[in-house]
Amino acid sequence: MLFDIDRLIVSFDRGLRTVFAPAVSVRAVPGEDLTETQMDPARREHAASLMRVNHTGEICAQALYQGQALTARSTDAQSALERAAQEETEHLAWTERRIEELGGRKSLLNPVWYAGSFAIGAAAGLLGDRWNLGFLAETERQVVEHLDGHLRELPAEDQKSRAIVGEMRMDEARHATSALEHGAGDLPGPARLLMRIASRVMTRTSYWI
Numbered sequence: 001m002l003f004d005i006d007r008l009i010v011s012f013d014r015g016l017r018t019v020f021a022p023a024v025s026v027r028a029v030p031g032e033d034l035t036e037t038q039m040d041p042a043r044r045e046h047a048a049s050l051m052r053v054n055h056t057g058e059i060c061a062q063a064l065y066q067g068q069a070l071t072a073r074s075t076d077a078q079s080a081l082e083r084a085a086q087e088e089t090e091h092l093a094w095t096e097r098r099i100e101e102l103g104g105r106k107s108l109l110n111p112v113w114y115a116g117s118f119a120i121g122a123a124a125g126l127l128g129d130r131w132n133l134g135f136l137a138e139t140e141r142q143v144v145e146h147l148d149g150h151l152r153e154l155p156a157e158d159q160k161s162r163a164i165v166g167e168m169r170m171d172e173a174r175h176a177t178s179a180l181e182h183g184a185g186d187l188p189g190p191a192r193l194l195m196r197i198a199s200r201v202m203t204r205t206s207y208w209i
Ligand SMILES: [Fe+2]
Pocket: 058, 061, 088, 091, 168, 172
């Protein structure tokens, strides 16, 4: 059997909690000590939408890691993936809280994004650890680029969102490095392009829905 039923049940339970229960952060929320600045309503809404996109991105990260851990071959890769998923819950908590502060809401399609990403993650795991970790490294590299874009796009006065995104960017870069250290392979160009297209569909949609 490709994976045991107990692990599958644990993953399913974790998925439900990721999508429906509030996330908890152990680390301090970046920018917590900064004071809230007065923002023009339209700019505030734009910031809330961008943070919704980032929150959905973290939902997808959770799902990918859980899916990948489910089908990872070695226990070493499995524990690296589960550890990474744990760290991503902090990002989930930070973005969730910031959306609330900005008066926004989370994406209504999060259960769909979770299910789709979980399936993609599980499929990547079936290709073996080298490609599984390669997929993780490429995901994180693309997330870093995406967050750089958001740092350019977020209103300059929204220092609190910027602090969160900046900290996340550093974490994601570290996740990519750790995947490479664990033996990640370089994904072929078409696979990287497909990933870019998939994430563009997700980011464009969750900005609105
Ligand atoms: Fe993250």
